[in-house]
Amino acid sequence: MVVSSGRPLRVIGLLSGTSMDGVDAALVEVRGTGDRLRARLLDFRTFPFARGDRERLRAAAGRGPKDSAERALLDARLGELFARAALGIARRSGGVGRVDLIGSHGQTILHLPARRGGATVQIGSAARIAAATGVPTVHDFRAADVAAGGEGAPLLPITDYLLFRSKAEDRVILNVGGIANITVLPAGASWERTSAYDTGPGNALIDRLASIFSKGKRSFDAGGAWASRGRTDGDLLDRLLEHPFLRRRPPKSTGTETFGDELARGLAREASRARMSAEDLLATVTDYTAACAGREIRRATGPGASVYVCGGGARNRALLRTLAREVAPRAVRPLEELGIPADAREAVGFALLASEFVHGAGYPMRRVTGARSAAPLGSFTPGPRPFRLRLAARGK
């Protein structure tokens, strides 16, 4: 009844991101563990939320008073939706009966960093996922890190290391999400020499400006077209580059409270007073985003490194042009060239974290999240299939 260690695991990775648009599901075949791990993406899809579910999620997220029963029922509902996504992604590949394991990140509805008490909440009941799919589920990946004094984020540097490191090439994975962050993978380096941190602004700042200037009609600058029509204001750019976050030494993290709505509104007001066009401000802020990332990449790597870009920013051509200039002679490439579609990176990542959990593999996180521990990340909820769990011999 029990898996022989040699056979590859078929693992589904599930998550819903900060945009709360739907469930990303990846089906991955994973062989081995740690430095011998090999992964192959079999399928990837996004299962959009219905409008009603999205609205319930948005209402449940963040601080402040939230109805207790609604939250418990939403946790169950989201578990059902995650289970449906798992059933959906498995269907084209023989059904969940052929799946060994699910790794579900869930949906973050609250994240308090360590300096605010340290707590992180993901909903999407794993018990529901395991019951509805019959597949054992690993979940709550961030809780162990937070409990060990870490920030609970980022976790994907582990799977960037497992998937994307090279013996021959210094690599940087640049993810331009709401905030931009990098994973630095020196050629031939072990996990202990991998580092990862935020570089500064990401899409959140650009998106907010696009929304302000379009009076809410656009939620982002598609392809960077708007920025491409403008001219960067060098003085403003120099001033923005004075931000103290950019002088801090890594590891470091920031958020949209620093590079988001508030900064966007301040800049829009300033541009209006100075009769600066929307195009010019978007060009400046897009260059700023690229320059911040470029500066950290130059600090962290030699000129032979390659930069692999993912996240929404990978589709912003204005950003990519400036980035290429900033990091030259380093090559800038899409993450796809390493065999994983950029959109699938996170879902694949949580599939791999689940597989690593089952192998009992932990990673020292001090340089990434600040956690004191190397405990395997996650909790395991079995569902109906048999399993065998053996505990370590206790001390004296």
Next chain:
Amino acid sequence: MVVSSGRPLRVIGLLSGTSMDGVDAALVEVRGTGDRLRARLLDFRTFPFARGDRERLRAAAGRGPKDSAERALLDARLGELFARAALGIARRSGGVGRVDLIGSHGQTILHLPARRGGATVQIGSAARIAAATGVPTVHDFRAADVAAGGEGAPLLPITDYLLFRSKAEDRVILNVGGIANITVLPAGASWERTSAYDTGPGNALIDRLASIFSKGKRSFDAGGAWASRGRTDGDLLDRLLEHPFLRRRPPKSTGTETFGDELARGLAREASRARMSAEDLLATVTDYTAACAGREIRRATGPGASVYVCGGGARNRALLRTLAREVAPRAVRPLEELGIPADAREAVGFALLASEFVHGAGYPMRRVTGARSAAPLGSFTPGPRPFRLRLAARGK
């Protein structure tokens, strides 16, 4: 590094009950699994909450709006308090280094039965417990049952079966908590013939009347002394025994919304109009509680059965006197006679459920909670110690 299957596990069971007074902790040595399981209680203690923590818990419990950040931080805080209780109970027996496993029920702050959507919430972060003690922790025992369509309660019939069944004697475990419930263990019967359900009112009704008549100075009728001074009103008792819950066939469950504050206030008003004394009403309601339990016990067992009583009601002498009359010639005995202090039953129970989880043992729950599944109950959060997890071979 890995436990050989023959060695007994040292397991700590933790819970905080509906009274929210503190953490009950039991240290148990467990050998084997299922019908071959043998348990020995090594230590039991209650670690009271400080007043501030108790007040935070009471504010967090129930339906309605609750601050999101406060709840996340309370989950973490309670995890720390549960960890301290585990460290405390282990200290007298060689420290947590000698403990293999923790089973933590946590603190229930919301329980919506299946007919209200089915969700159950226990707080007390298992990641915090595992990080602070270094001991792997099994938790969220009720979620799998609810996810499989069950009520999520009662779960302790499993451990009553494991601990208290007899080859020679028909046994009933009667727990007089807020609501009274029984586990029926026919002599020599397997788990499949074990049944468990609520019998009707428990301490909640008596406690509320004690509080009303003492104008809040007493929270219960100590030892049943108040009831012992009164005389039962036979007409009122007969009328109370007409309650439709008592005619329903098991399995069945009820709650304090039926046998609690509202009924107590109605009865107190009626007694006041009829110039009935507090003593007489308490005598009547205490007899009512015993009569409801007695009726179900007579239905469920032959005259040779023994009834083992636990819960707060086991200290109510008026209740025990009536119960003995109601179930005669069946013997009424304290649960202690079966080797487990009545106060420790629940904490020992969650230690055993954790041990059964590690062995991958599940129990069909249809006759107890209505759940469709026999999946092992709980989730596993490892902490820093190594472990080995082997999954079932997947289907075709």
